[in-house]
Amino acid sequence: MEIGAATGRNGAEALSPLHPAPRHVGIIMDGNGRWARAHGLDRLEGHRRGAESVREAIRACPDLGVEVLTLYAFSTENWRRPAEEVSGLMELFRVYFAEEAESLIREGVRVTFLGDPTRLPADVQSMMCALEKATQEGRQLRLVVALNYGARAEIANAARRLAEQVAEGALAAEDVTEEALASALETADLPDPDLVIRTSGEQRLSNFLLWQAAYAEFIFLQETWPEFTQESFAKAVRAFRARDRRFGASFG
Numbered sequence: 001m002e003i004g005a006a007t008g009r010n011g012a013e014a015l016s017p018l019h020p021a022p023r024h025v026g027i028i029m030d031g032n033g034r035w036a037r038a039h040g041l042d043r044l045e046g047h048r049r050g051a052e053s054v055r056e057a058i059r060a061c062p063d064l065g066v067e068v069l070t071l072y073a074f075s076t077e078n079w080r081r082p083a084e085e086v087s088g089l090m091e092l093f094r095v096y097f098a099e100e101a102e103s104l105i106r107e108g109v110r111v112t113f114l115g116d117p118t119r120l121p122a123d124v125q126s127m128m129c130a131l132e133k134a135t136q137e138g139r140q141l142r143l144v145v146a147l148n149y150g151a152r153a154e155i156a157n158a159a160r161r162l163a164e165q166v167a168e169g170a171l172a173a174e175d176v177t178e179e180a181l182a183s184a185l186e187t188a189d190l191p192d193p194d195l196v197i198r199t200s201g202e203q204r205l206s207n208f209l210l211w212q213a214a215y216a217e218f219i220f221l222q223e224t225w226p227e228f229t230q231e232s233f234a235k236a237v238r239a240f241r242a243r244d245r246r247f248g249a250s251f252g
């Protein structure tokens with residue numbers, strides 16, 4: 001494709017050598033509960049509508065030039081929610097993994113997970129393994145679902161693994177570098193996120209990709225997650241591409 005020649009179906013601007021598309025986008029999907037309350041509906045209905053927005057976000061990626069999409073679906077802190085909401089979310093994951101497998105395979109989406117699966121219901125864990133296996137040949141998009149994920153736990157686990165190697169004599173203490181720690185994280189095979197989007201007006205990371213988002217751009221949207229569309233995504237990517245990223249360097 002000639003640079004500067006085309007506009008994607010979603011209204012994404014043409015790829016520019018100065019302002020490339022974000023390779024990896026992370027999304028903190030917030031506001032399902034507020035959306036439900038505003039519509040006089042049950043919180044779980046908000047999460048169900050949130051799953052529709054997940055479909056929208058996935059479909060938007062190829063046209064926007066996004067290669068990796070990481071979605072914060074359930075944090076280690078989300079267990080503190082009422083039991084009924086937690087079990088409703090687990091049921092939603094079951095339904096989503098079962099219903100979406102075919103279209104994810106068809107659309108070339110490879111699904112992997114971040115976080116500690118061991119606290120999740122056994123059948124959800126099996127479905128996650130099955131989905132990873134069934135989609136492993138997907139090359140259009142890497143979809144990373146953060147499920148029972150917390151960045152501090154991820155970093156602590158990586159530090160522990162390196163400490164064990166040092167204790168065994170397999171690694172010298174001076175070789176515990178940024179690169180070594182990054183390689184011990186669950187995201188070792190992924191590029192760092194270029195862009196993190198959070199919906200619903202809150203402006204915080206909430207324990208999401210704390211290490212990896214060191215140089216990410218942040219876009220906070222007022223709309224709730226169920227209101228998020230392909231056009232919302234395209235707009236956020238346009239805003240990202242209009243920004244100058246300096247990675248700590250000064251303006252030239």
Ligand code: FPP
Nearest residue numbers: 029030031032033034047050051054073096
């Ligand atoms: C935050 O909204 C949302 C969540 C904790 C759950 C996210 C889950 C989904 C979007 C369901 C589908 C996901 C997949 C991957 C199939 P909130 O409940 O905290 O909203 P509030 O702050 O308005 O209460």
